[in-house]
Amino acid sequence: EIYRDFKKDYQTKRLIQGDVGSGKTIVAIIAMLGVLTAGKQAVLMVPTEILANQQYETIKKLLSNYNVSLLTSKVKNKTQILNDLETGKIDVLVGTHSVASENVLFNDLGLIIIDEQHKFGVELRESLFKKSESANLIYLTATPIPRTLGIAMFGDLATSEIKSRPKFQKPVITKHFEENKLDLIIEEIKNTVSKEEHVFVVVPAISSELKDYNIENTADILRPIFKEKLFILHGDISSEDRNKIIEDFSNSIGGVLLATSMIEVGIDLKSATLMVVLAAENFGLSQLHQLRGRVGRGEKESKFYTLSNKEDVERLKILEKVDSGFKLSEYDLKLRGPGEFLGLKQ
Numbered sequence: 001e002i003y004r005d006f007k008k009d010y011q012t013k014r015l016i017q018g019d020v021g022s023g024k025t026i027v028a029i030i031a032m033l034g035v036l037t038a039g040k041q042a043v044l045m046v047p048t049e050i051l052a053n054q055q056y057e058t059i060k061k062l063l064s065n066y067n068v069s070l071l072t073s074k075v076k077n078k079t080q081i082l083n084d085l086e087t088g089k090i091d092v093l094v095g096t097h098s099v100a101s102e103n104v105l106f107n108d109l110g111l112i113i114i115d116e117q118h119k120f121g122v123e124l125r126e127s128l129f130k131k132s133e134s135a136n137l138i139y140l141t142a143t144p145i146p147r148t149l150g151i152a153m154f155g156d157l158a159t160s161e162i163k164s165r166p167k168f169q170k171p172v173i174t175k176h177f178e179e180n181k182l183d184l185i186i187e188e189i190k191n192t193v194s195k196e197e198h199v200f201v202v203v204p205a206i207s208s209e210l211k212d213y214n215i216e217n218t219a220d221i222l223r224p225i226f227k228e229k230l231f232i233l234h235g236d237i238s239s240e241d242r243n244k245i246i247e248d249f250s251n252s253i254g255g256v257l258l259a260t261s262m263i264e265v266g267i268d269l270k271s272a273t274l275m276v277v278l279a280a281e282n283f284g285l286s287q288l289h290q291l292r293g294r295v296g297r298g299e300k301e302s303k304f305y306t307l308s309n310k311e312d313v314e315r316l317k318i319l320e321k322v323d324s325g326f327k328l329s330e331y332d333l334k335l336r337g338p339g340e341f342l343g344l345k346q
Contacts, residue, residue, distance in 0.1 A: 001160045002031045005136050006038075013137045015117075018162030019325045020293025021169060024140045025055065027162065028113050029062055031138060036066055036091055040110025040135075043093045045100060045128060047116050049074065049239040050246060054268060055115070056094040063092060071095035071104070074239050100128040109135045117141055142290060142325055161326075171323055172296040172304045176280075176316045179212070179309035185276055186225065188305075189256060193229060196254040197300065198272040202261060202291055204282035206234045212309065213278035218258055226256050233259040261287060263294060270298030280306035280316055285328045285335075288319055 005012040018024045032042040044059070046052050049072050056070040069081050069090045075098075084090045088107030093099055097120065109132035114125060117139040129137055139157070177185065189199050201222065205214040215234050222230050231249040233242060249257045250269055257263070261283065275295045277288060288306065296302035306316050315335070322328055 001158070002027075002136075002138065003034055005158070006034055011134060011136060013139070013157050015139045015141065015157050015159045016162065017141055017159060017326070019165065020142045020290060021297055022142075022162040022165050024115075024142070024162065025058060028115075028138065028140060029059060031113070032059075032063065032092060032111060035110035035136075036063070038110060040108050041085075041088070041091055041093070041106050042111040042113065043095075043099055043106070043109065043128070043131075044113045044115065045095060045097065045120070047096070047120065048262065049096055050242060050263075050267065051115070052094055052096050053243060059092060059094060066091040068092040068094065071098050072239075073098055097124055100124050100131075102127075104131070106131055111136055111138065113138045113140065115140045142293065168299050169296060170299075170301055172292055172302045174292065174304045174306075174320045174323070176306045176308075176313060176320060178313075179307060182221075182307065185305055185307065186221075188303075189274065189276065190225065192274045193226065193254040193256060196271075197274070198249065198252075198254065198269055199256045200263060200272060200275040200291075200294055201256060201258045202263065202275065202277045203258070204261070204279050206236060206260060211279050211282060215258060215260065218278060222256060222258060229255045231255055231257045233257060233263065235260060235262055261291065263291070267294055268297055269294070271300075272297065273300050273302040274305070275303075276305045276307065278307050281308040281310040281312040285315065285318060285332050286325065288316075289323075289325050289328050292319070 002014060005014055016024055016027060028044065035042050044055060046055055052070060052072050056068065060068045067090050071081055071093055072095050075081065081090065082103060085093060086105045086107055112128055112135050114120065117125065192199050201218065203213045203215055203218050205211045207214050207216045215232060219232060229252060231245050233245050246267060249255050272295045275291060277283065277291060280288065292304040295304060306319065308316060318331055
């Protein structure tokens with residue numbers, strides 16, 4: 001379908017919907033290959049630095065005959081990159097919203113790919129689209145949010161779905177617990193770490209009186225138990241340090257990463273087999289499903305536990321039964337409404 005779009009004599013926009021871990025990145029890379037062999041450039045915009053670094057490494061490895069560059073606000077040799085891009089020395093540019101800046105000019109851009117498109121504002125996406133008269137546009141998403149569903153039904157967006165997942169992935173066992181079960185869950189975390197596997201613990205805020213669990217008070221609970229095996233990640237940490245923390249956590253022999261929801265996209269760790277979300281009533285269903293996609297990426301059985309003290313049990317129980325992002329987004333649509341079909345509110 002993508003290659004058929006390439007043959008049309010006008011710019012096309014296509015949404016590729018595929019559940020968490022279904023292989024959207026590989027589809028994007030094969031699409032890039034199509035424009036690269038025609039001598040054009042491709043750009044991939046992703047929502048976080050962590051993901052930009054990971055995608056850059058993956059693409060560089062798989063497209064080793066091409067010149068792949070990374071552009072984020074932290075990159076040192078920016079001027080060099082911008083020159084190489086404009087003269088056509090760079091074939092593929094991977095980056096955060098930096099790639100949409102005014103001073104980023106391409107020599108001959110053939111393909112724009114935007115990953116997790118709902119994480120970017122409407123204007124930002126448009127500014128990237130305007131960088132070429134002829135480049136085709138592909139959106140990738142694991143969570144079709146209401147606005148996307150709306151555009152897919154009414155708009156200028158062709159859609160494709162990746163229906164299946166890689167064969168080796170087992171479904172993630174999902175359970176909802178009430179707050180008084182925390183001790184039980186901590187035992188499960190200990191057990192997982194002792195098997196040299198990795199655990200994510202996700203909380204809704206860094207520090208907040210309003211939320212029962214946050215980074216600060218949860219760290220106080222976990223630190224005495226896991227000591228140097230506890231790693232902490234949140235938005236107030238600089239991105240160099242963040243990348244180092246993720247690297248140290250990934251290389252640890254069994255560890256616990258306590259984080260905010262910033263890890264919902266783009267940590268691909270085969271040995272992560274348990275995720276616990278505390279104060280889960282603060283998260284949307286699609287977001288919880290996205291988080292769940294961080295475990296079960298290898299061949300080991302994986303678990304996803306939500307914990308809350310609110311009357312929100314019925315909504316959270318939906319996750320135990322439903323493991324399709326598409327179905328969950330329909331529940332979210334019922335619960336949260338569709339956003340604006342015209343205008344900028346998602």
